[in-house]
Amino acid sequence: APDPAITELQDWASYLGVGVDETPYGLPIKFETDVVRRSVPWLTASPISSINFTPIHALEGTITPQGCAFERHHSGAIELSKDDYRLMINGLVDRPLVFTYADLERLPRENHVYFCECAANTGMEWAGAQLNGAQFTHGMIHNMEYTGVPLRTLLAEAGLDAAGDFADKWVYVEGADASSNGRSIPMEKALDDVLVAFKANGEALRMEHGYPVRLVVPGWEGNMWIKWIRRIEVTDAAVESREETSKYTDLHEDGVARKWTWVMDAKSIITSPSPQMPITHGTGPLVVSGLAWSGHGKITRVDVSIDGGITWETARLGKQGDTKALTRFYYDMDWDGREMLMQARAMDDTGYVQPTKDQLREMRGENSVYHNNCIQTWFVNEEGVAENVEVS
Template identity: 65%
Template structure:
């Protein structure tokens, strides 16, 4: 077993720059309340100050906020990743979360023209093209269709994209943080399409956003009539502006660039809009120069969130390994965990709800004696698909793409509990 720790791509910044840059950006994640020494005056048998005085009343915080001691739990961007933050991404702090629901304020952002700030009273959704009648809906009119609530993950196609050419970003927030998992409230797209009526030759949909980029994507009608939604709430409250307020498209299990935010228009046609590159999709460039197109579904994938580079082990003895697994093709059937770089595996405990095209939480309870570990997780979904190693992916697709990397992630946990993003040959 060999460790591929220092293999910089020929045409990209060195791995050490990625690691040092990400480590600097994520330093706050290690400076939280758990990392600070306790004040002995607040420990038993002393009575801490917060028990001596009355606190704020119910009128002091009309919109609840996390504790000041959780101020380090935030989305983080990588400044040098793109030319401008209005067309960039920030990352969900997966290592700070548990369960499967991502809090609204921590859901990663990906923008192509910055956040559109929209007054819902002025917003309209137009549906036109190969329909029986072109209609323009207000937000309130959309809300009058039958409602549904569904929990889905949303993953950017470029999630883990930097890892195609070797271990790069040091922390699961940066390697896997372009994903979130929330409950959407909205209406089924098929109900709205039934209301406008579809022509017999209606085969494709072109949703468009109201942001400055006028983001568009081609979606086959079969998907639109299956499980797509028009949503206006997430986790029970209104969509955040950065998540598409007041309306967004939900395309379960498919890559995030198709989940059009600030949804303003859906054109119905008889073929995909291939002639306009921006309405097609990201392509996956192969080693031979050809590209995979229309790879919409997000493959089965998992990552260990704790321990990880931003969440080191702090004590020997009883500890918990935990992470997330997901698949765009169904549910997660099983997750295996290895502590020795894939030589041996044990089945993790899946806990919490098991939902279609939703994230699943897994755990391994173990006793740590300070030994060095090479942690990996391997997910298997309801179709029988087994998450591959990175080497298995590269053997088929090469290293030219930055999209659809669902390879097994490896963390090297050292004897002092600190962890690092590494690779092992498979």
């Protein structure tokens, strides 16, 4: 029968739509209201010191819109204006300095796309398959184009003659919020690719991401990307703050913990199909879509298995991998309606191959909390419904 969506005159084809300026800063259309951040209330004691998850299952391409990029606060997101903003550089520098926001905008700036992943991403899955949804298992990540000043430019402005040999020097970076979240970063990294950023995806940072200025520490765990950054101190030792001793250390089965595990290893996830994105179109052409990333460098290859890891085929990269940024991959297949155990496995330009959950557990046990970059399995049944499972 003819399709009434075509044969009948529709309201939108006859009446007028809304004019310009209806929404001076636009929001997604009402049909997309489910593409939002979500949290897991039982995970933390209070939403003020908590985390939520990017809806990666419903996004495409690689850039995360700021409005749905995951949030992590230790004492809540604060409203700090550009006028009230100050950045201090002190410690082993030739000239301790204070910069205003306007000062930062006068220094030569750069643009780079980087992923920011919480070290605890996938952390709830160490002991077994637990949360049903790529958003919940892998959503502590976002990927934005940052505009900022290289940290080395600011350090040069303060002068590093006083620091002497860089080999045993650190910068301690600290936020302006009530948690004054602080981390120690070795000088080698500080002079390499760290950015003091004030824009993301072309616009000002959102409050929840550290407006007006945050640190960008490419490839390294998100906790080090200090938001509302107010102070950079050159030191001759790591401060060993709460966030680098009590937290963000990886406890192993033998009771010994790894510390200073900064780099996020290569990882991938099939975002669709996935538990929140069932196959609703029946058999035939199916686009399997996913994300891969590595804190060591570029993604060079992603393999996909639909039989739980017995056989693998190499997926197609949406475009060539960028260093320390998300890479989209596709596996275009003809689904015959059979059950599938879907997995993805990332490789980076250092030759690192994403491990299985069993490989990780064998090495570390189940109490590491952080740095779980295991291969994820989705079970897709004959109806196209997907579930988070573990396989032998």
